Amino acid sequence: MNAPPLRLPGEHFIAALVFLLAGAFGVYRVAPALATGAYPAPVVVGITHLFTLGWLTTSIMGALYQFLPVALGESIASERAAHVTFALYVSGVVLLVTGMYRAHNILLMVGATTLGVAILIFLVNLGITLRRAERRDLTWWAICAALVFLGVTFVLGTALGVNLRTGFMGGVRQLALGTHLHVALFGWVLLVIIGVSHRLLPMFLLSHGGRTHFASYAVALLATGAGMLVVFHHLPIIGREVPALCLAAGLVAYLMQAREFYRRRHRPALDPGLRLAAMALGLLAVAIPLGALAVSGVASLHVRVAYVMVALMACTLFVAAHYYKIVPFLVWNRHFGPLAGTRTLPRVGDLYSPRIATVAVASLTLGAVVLAASVGAGSLAGVRVGAAVFALGVLVEAVQMTAIARRRP
């Protein structure tokens, strides 16, 4: 195993946390637009991308650089390219989000181009790594499919950006937007989450010996649903209801897999990270009926925006939960691991205060729930309260992660 030094995932995690902080405070700022359901407003689009590109994708990139060599026994093809990707990617996100937020076309174009180059290098780097890997299990397939959908998401996003200037999409803009959103969340983020958590959840939960086939169904269904959306999104039934059913079924299969892991855990008590992951999974379950309402066409604009918010918040919380597991582990392994066996060392759980982490978990969960419910109800006060509570949770987690990163023997 040749996992990269802590610096590579570390720089991604720091940038991702900064993006999450900016996004959390940004939600408070755009509360009026969210409360009226004005999702196409540039400020809302900008803040949304702080979560999707800034928080989720940056975290995923950093985590994959660390995770893939361990999970697949294959080193990242080029660490140097990974650092270059990081620099381009972070610059791209900053420029793109600023361009979106301020509706500034030049920033938008420069940001999209920089981001495109970064994503391209990332895809090539990981593509080579995956091609070299001998172990081709569920994790391998899930990540391969996810990388394809990341590329598709970027192409669709770029097309939507160009449409802002040219309007070439005409009436199909909504379809393209819906496809972009679902491919991003279900095809990219969720497939990575399934592939990675298939290894990490049983490890962190001390859950072994359970059934694991639900995850295979989840990957197949989500990949099929997202793929159908990409190819047939302009057609009725085959481009709307059928992919929606596949995505919903894939989500259910994943939730069943996660439930199996949680049910079979050998230690009943859950630490803050695993409690937050469970909350995130619960939120993901709520997205299913909301999505059904959105597809059926009976949902109001507010409910449709709430559906997107629930799905986005579920992914956000799930990744935030794993920071409480991954960051202490990496710091311990880097700074305390070399001394293992030679003297008494703190346990990973001793690197942070579980009580303070519980405050973060409660704030993040409560904030996300209040936020989504208030968006659904169109309540400005509720959106503001939810956003404030959520931002508090993010702030506490960011402070704790910083403190963990500074821990030394």
Added chain:
Amino acid sequence: MVSPLVDSFPLALQVVDPALIVEADVREDLRAGREPFQRIMAARAELPDGGTLVVRAIFEPAPLYRVLGKQGFLHHTEELAADDWRVWFYADVVVLDVRDMDPPEPLAHTLAALESLPQHGTLVQVNVRVPQFLLPRLTERGFTYEIREIAPDRVHVVIRRAADAAVTTSLNQEGHDHV
């Protein structure tokens, strides 16, 4: 081939390599009134380093416990029927079951246990996955390891001091050369 992978067996027996098991079924000899000791000792002589001897007899072969115990073997006895006994004679190794430990506790406990591993001793870590973060640390600290993926949720990592492993390899090589 008999399998030592039975939950009720002692851990040190569960981790023996099935490929290193030599069986001596002396039930027919005993029923025919023949003395089985020479056959059992011949099987013992065939045992490779770290191997396990399985004796099958029509009564509990208690005298063997002392004889083989003096040679460093532990034993585990199964009464399969009133006239069918199976006894496992296996090497004494340190076994660390880390399956219910939070990462990176397995790494910390294993490295701590290795600090007190006797010369020529073997430590077997029982894990649910290959402990990727432990392996480079073992090499750094002068240990060699062998990974045995027993089942989807069971991995045995057999750890020895690099110096001991080199001696064993050399002796085995000499043995082969003599043959």
